[in-house]
Amino acid sequence: MSVIMVVIDGALSSDYNVCENIKKIKLSGSINNTPQGMEVNSLTCIMNMLGIPYKKIPKGRAYLEAIALGESIKDNDLILRCNDIKIKNGRLASSNEVSSKDISKISNFKLIDMGSYKNLLIVRDGRKFYKSLKTFEPHQNIGELITEILPSCENLEFTNFLMKLIYKYNLYPWGQSVKEEFPSFYSLHNINGAVVCKTEIVKGIGRTIKMFTPDLPGTTADVDTDLNIKAKTALELSFKYDFVLLHINGGDESAHRRNIDEKLNFMKKIDCEVIGYLIRNLKKDTSLIVTSDHGTSSENGEHINDCVKYYIYNNNVETQKWINRNCSFQGS
Ligand SMILES: [Zn+2]
Known part of the structure; x- marks a missing residue:
């Protein structure tokens, strides 16, 4: 049965x-x-x-997706989803752009192309940012001013890195998670x-x-x-x-x-x-x-x-x- x-x-x-x-x-x-x-x-x-x-039930999905992809995740890692996005007139115009991105310059972090508009960002030793990190689901915020849906974190250096992903690479980080x-x-x-x-x-x-x-x-x-x-x-x-x-x-x-x-x-x-x-x-x-x-x-x-x-x-x-x-x- x-x-x-x-x-x-x-x-x-x-x-x-x-x-x-x-x-x-x-x-x-x-x-x-x-x-x-x-x-x-x-x-x-x-x-x-x-x-x-x-x-x-965790709030973030990225850890589970990393497991699906066969990645080995350590206790201290932080994992985020990163969507390929389009910003138009200061607003989030699309959260599922299929673009060829130049990610080779992002060197201290592992960015995994999951196909289509989806990527995973693995931040080694990034668990310390997890508690204070706030992000938004991009597909639920289409049309919003990008300045209203920026990720924030107590650590300024890490916040700036996430800003750079958004403004320079059109990669929108969200769905943060850790090993569970x-x-x-x-x-x-x-x-x-x-x-x-x-x-x-x-x-x-x-x-x-x-x-x-x-x-x-x-x-x-x-x-x-x-x-x-x-x-x-x-x-x-x-x-x-x-x-x-x-x-x-x-x-x-x-x-x-x-x-x-x-x-x-x-x-x-x-x-x-x-x-x-x-x-x-x-x-x-x-x-x-x-x-x-x-x-x-x-x-x-x-x-x-x-x-x-x-x-x-x-x-x-x-x-x-x-x-x-x-x-x-x-x-x-
Ligand atoms: Zn859905």
């Missing part, structure tokens, strides 16, 4: 209207995955969905888990809580990803593992780009290539949960702190446990 939980990142309840297979699933309800007082993002929501205690310990998925639930994903934050979560998290060819964490290989891998892993998290990120990226058509087309593709495929091929005792971590508005490009839909096909004991733990059940 096992469970495959498909998490469609950023899907709003209304986005499921274009999904013929998902709409046919009778058992459904809604859930808010954002613990009170915490920021709405995939890190918080997915850790919460996996049953990590609230107090253990997490309970394993097995110790939390007494079952074995696997994660199928491309997005580094989800991969990092999977690996730090010791779920089997393979690297898959052809996956991009955007709408051009290979959904077939993800669906097939999740199915195969469900024969071996009690719980498989299949995370699909592209729709969230579309919504951040404020491209509703792209998002809905991708939802249709997921419905057909992932959900349709899984329903046809699941073992009889395997349960399928289709849900989202949080909604993302295609109108303003922001994450929404509200309930998301979940659908359950082939309800079984493990799914029921998940519902009891996580959901206010409103199923039909």
Whole structure:
């Protein structure tokens, strides 16, 4: 008996209207995955969905992403996300520019190109700046005056270095974090888990809580990803593992780009290539949960702190446990 939980990142309840297979699933309800007082993002929501205690959920994502990339992180390191940005008329015009950057001059720090607009900055021995460091999520601050969303820190030299990244290299640092310990998925639930994903934050979560998290060819964490290989891998892993998290990120990226058509087309593709495929091929005792971590508005490009839909096909004991733990059940 096992469970495959498909998490469609950023899907709003209304986005499921274009999904013929998902709409046919009778058992459904809604859930808010954002613990009170915490920021709405995939890190918080997915850790919460996996049953990590609230107090253990970190605010910054960069450490987990560094783990996803196989970096070795020391206790005293500070890790930040750095987005390639565009500043226009003194305002943050874009937080996801794909640019060829000249980063060779930043020598005392390790900057890792994660592809697209994403980079990681590893500051060796930088943990001492962590407590007083304040940063902003760039994708939540599009259109803001850049002077209003500058990072700040007690250490002036380090603050100046971050300013230089922004003004000289158009690299916007945020999401600071340090090395942390997490309970394993097995110790939390007494079952074995696997994660199928491309997005580094989800991969990092999977690996730090010791779920089997393979690297898959052809996956991009955007709408051009290979959904077939993800669906097939999740199915195969469900024969071996009690719980498989299949995370699909592209729709969230579309919504951040404020491209509703792209998002809905991708939802249709997921419905057909992932959900349709899984329903046809699941073992009889395997349960399928289709849900989202949080909604993302295609109108303003922001994450929404509200309930998301979940659908359950082939309800079984493990799914029921998940519902009891996580959901206010409103199923039909
Ligand atoms: Zn997002």
